[in-house]
Amino acid sequence: xxxxxxxxxxxxxxxxxxxxxxxxxxxxxxxxxxxxxxxxxxxxxxxxxxxxxxxxxxxxxxxxxxxxxxxxxxxxxxxxxxxxxxxxxxxxxxxxxxxxxxxxxxxxxxxxxxxxxxxxxxxxxxxxxxxxxxxxxxxxxxxxxxxxxxxxxxxxxxxxxxxxxxxxxxxxxxxxxxxxxxxxxxxxxxxxxxxxxxxxxxxxxxxxxxxxxxxxxxxxxxxxxxxxxxxxxxxxxxxxxxxxxxxxxxxxxxxxxxxxxxxxxxxxxxxxxxxxxxxxxxxxxxxxxxxxx
Amino acid sequence: xxxxxxxxxxxxxxxxxxxxxxxxxxxxxxxxxxxxxxxxxxxxxxxxxxxxxxxxxxxxxxxxxxxxxxxxxxxxxxxxxxxxxxxxxxxxxxxxxxxxxxxxxxxxxxxxxxxxxxxxxxxxxxxxxxxxxxxxxxxxxxxxxxxxxxxxxxxxxxxxxxxxxxxxxxxxxxxxxxxxxxxxxxxxxxxxxxxxxxxxxxxxxxxxxxxxxxxxxxxxxxxxxxxxxxxxxxxxxxxxxxxxxxxxxxxxxxxxxxxxxxxxxxxxxxxxxxxxxxxxxxxxxxxxxxxxxxxxxxxxxxxxx
Numbered sequence: 001x002x003x004x005x006x007x008x009x010x011x012x013x014x015x016x017x018x019x020x021x022x023x024x025x026x027x028x029x030x031x032x033x034x035x036x037x038x039x040x041x042x043x044x045x046x047x048x049x050x051x052x053x054x055x056x057x058x059x060x061x062x063x064x065x066x067x068x069x070x071x072x073x074x075x076x077x078x079x080x081x082x083x084x085x086x087x088x089x090x091x092x093x094x095x096x097x098x099x100x101x102x103x104x105x106x107x108x109x110x111x112x113x114x115x116x117x118x119x120x121x122x123x124x125x126x127x128x129x130x131x132x133x134x135x136x137x138x139x140x141x142x143x144x145x146x147x148x149x150x151x152x153x154x155x156x157x158x159x160x161x162x163x164x165x166x167x168x169x170x171x172x173x174x175x176x177x178x179x180x181x182x183x184x185x186x187x188x189x190x191x192x193x194x195x196x197x198x199x200x201x202x203x204x205x206x207x208x209x210x211x212x213x214x215x216x217x218x219x220x221x222x223x224x225x226x227x228x229x230x231x232x233x234x235x236x237x238x239x240x241x242x243x244x245x246x247x248x249x250x251x252x253x254x255x256x257x258x259x260x261x262x263x264x265x266x267x268x269x270x271x272x273x274x275x276x277x278x279x280x281x282x283x284x285x286x287x288x289x290x291x292x293x
Numbered sequence: 294x295x296x297x298x299x300x301x302x303x304x305x306x307x308x309x310x311x312x313x314x315x316x317x318x319x320x321x322x323x324x325x326x327x328x329x330x331x332x333x334x335x336x337x338x339x340x341x342x343x344x345x346x347x348x349x350x351x352x353x354x355x356x357x358x359x360x361x362x363x364x365x366x367x368x369x370x371x372x373x374x375x376x377x378x379x380x381x382x383x384x385x386x387x388x389x390x391x392x393x394x395x396x397x398x399x400x401x402x403x404x405x406x407x408x409x410x411x412x413x414x415x416x417x418x419x420x421x422x423x424x425x426x427x428x429x430x431x432x433x434x435x436x437x438x439x440x441x442x443x444x445x446x447x448x449x450x451x452x453x454x455x456x457x458x459x460x461x462x463x464x465x466x467x468x469x470x471x472x473x474x475x476x477x478x479x480x481x482x483x484x485x486x487x488x489x490x491x492x493x494x495x496x497x498x499x500x501x502x503x504x505x506x507x508x509x510x511x512x513x514x515x516x517x518x519x520x521x522x523x524x525x526x527x528x529x530x531x532x533x534x535x536x537x538x539x540x541x542x543x544x545x546x547x548x549x550x551x552x553x554x555x556x557x558x559x560x561x562x563x564x565x566x567x568x569x570x571x572x573x574x575x576x577x578x579x580x581x582x583x584x585x586x587x588x589x590x591x592x593x594x595x596x597x598x
Contacts (some may be wrong), residue, residue: 010408010509011408014400014403014404014408015404015408017397017400017401017404018400018401018404018405018418021397021401021422021480022421022422024477025422025425025477026425027440028433028436028437028440028477029425029428029432029433029436031436031439031440031446032432032435032436032439035439043444044438044439044442045438045439045442045444045445045446045449046439046445046446046449085323088319089319089320089323090320092316092317092319092320093316093317093319093320093321095316096313096314096315096316096317096320097313097317099312099313099316100313101313101314101317103314104313104317107317107320107321107324110321110324110328110329111324113328114324114328116530116531116534116581116585117328117534117538117578117581118534118535118537118538118539118555118577118578118581119538120538120540120555120558120559120574120577121332121335121538121558121574121577121578122327122328122331122332124331124335124558124562124567124570124571124574125328125330125331125332125334125335125574126327126331127562128331128334128335128338128567128571129330129331129334131567132334165323165326165327166327168323168327169323169324169327169328172320172323172324176320222427223427226427226428227427229429230427230428230429230430230431232430232431232541233538233539233540233541233555236541236559237559237562246429246430246431249429249431249432250431250541250544250545253431253434253435253545254549261435262435265429265431265432265435265436268428268429268432269428269429269432272427272428272429273424273428275427276424276427
């Protein structure tokens with residue numbers, strides 16, 4: 001069966017290409033992890049002049065006019081909301097696609113279109129949409145002569161309106177594609193057995209389908225959070241006055257000239273890695289529970 | 294008892310497709326509100342007028358015309374007009390990045406699919422390639438600064454080795470660093486679909502090819518490449534659409550000095566010139582759709598998941 005052993009022709013050069021590729025992927029990131037612990041005297045490049053947490057303290061104090069802590073909390077909150085929406089909506093849609101869904105092809109086409117649509121166009125569209133909504137509301141308030149309301153009205157653009165929508169256009173396609181991959185390999189005999197034993201549709205889903213697809217659902221959650229946590233392109237024109245952490249970070253790349261920016265990079269990457277580790281742990285836990293019962 | 298209630302429920306319940314739409318409804322609603330309507334608005338506003346203070350509803354093609362103003366002839370310096378040269382520059386990046394990621398992604402996927410035998414190692418190495426995808430793009434871009442900058446590691450090494458006596462300037466904030474960052478960030482989009490296609494190839498076909506006397510290269514070109522076609526096309530669509538619409542990578546890695554279509558749209562938006570930005574966006578969309586249309590004629594994505 002294993003006719004081509006590890007000494008098959010081409011193994012050695014390809015192994016070297018692969019090793020170089022992994023080095024290429026991780027090398028730069030490791031560099032900035034190391035440089036974020038740069039000593040007080042050190043700069044943006046090597047050599048390291050001692051080791052310290054100085055730049056992390058500087059980061060906590062805020063960089064210039066940017067309140068990093070607030071941006072961090074905003075991105076975290078948005079990421080969690082995006083994650084929950086992505087999981088619930090994708091699983092529901094995944095279930096719907098297993099039934100007879102007239103117009104399902106169109107919905108699938110739109111979903112894929114959203115995934116590959118250049119982000120700047122989506123972002124521009126959503127920004128435009130909410131500005132037009134603003135104009136509409138202001139016009140209505142003027143027409144109703146509600147001066148107080150009009151004066152206090154800011155904008156409908158925001159973290160949990162336009163930015164949430166923008167993120168979902170990016171995370172939901174991944175969620176649906178994962179659900180497709182899951183259900184393409186799903187054996188419907190389990191559900192039929194549950195139904196034959198008299199389970200309601202909800203009981204079948206809760207006690208049969210969900211435990212079986214659990215690990216993939218955790219995966220969708222992880223996609224939802226990490227993609228939202230690092231999103232820039234779709235958020236950029238669709239956020240209004242406040243900024244998410246990656247947007248602040250992008251702005252800081254041209255203004256901050258101290259290793260604090262590496263410290264910020266280390267912090268955001270650690271959050272991403274933690275979420276991945278959590279997801280992996282949860283998948284393991286689910287797998288063990290399934291094995292023990 | 295529960296069987297009888299289920300039976301009653303099934304009788305009185307609406308048709309299956311209506312029930313299914315209750316489940317798909319929220320998902321579909323998101324795309325209607327945050328994708329289809331915004332796109333329609335971009336199309337609509339691209340034909341509106343505007344002044345410094347407000348958008349003026351109406352129908353005009355002036356926005357499209359003004360983008361290509363002066364493009365009928367070369368400028369006095371013999372250059373193309375700004376819009377055309379921006380498009381050509383963006384195409385150039387898309388083509389170079391596509392070629393590099395295709396070759397690199399194919400090689401990596403081929404190694405994982407055909408040379409790594411143990412499934413555990415295969416999964417582990419595959420995950421190793423995809424982890425950076427879930428971390429911040431901006432971080433991954435600025436992580437090149439300590440390596441490629443004037444005083445960066447590469448220049449220090451080159452000067453230490455005596456290969457050059459002054460720092461090489463084109464390493465950072467140049468076309469080179471933009472391409473490098475694109476390859477760094479997005480080769481994953483090639484590896485995953487190509488790997489997925491390769492894992493479906495029946496290994497006996499490769500044995501059959503070698504039994505029939507095909508050389509390694511012949512097997513690769515006549516068996517593996519055609520059977521990986523779907524993955525190659527999906528990866529290509531991702532890469533081309535990402536690079537064509539990009540403004541973040543070109544902005545950060547080009548030192549905000551290199552033009553791209555996405556960047557033009559972003560700048561016009563920040564000056565609140567929405568109709569111009571919208572007209573640009575529609576042209577970009579048309580180009581991207583034409584490329585995708587050309588590619589998808591060769592493949593049915595949904596069948597291959």
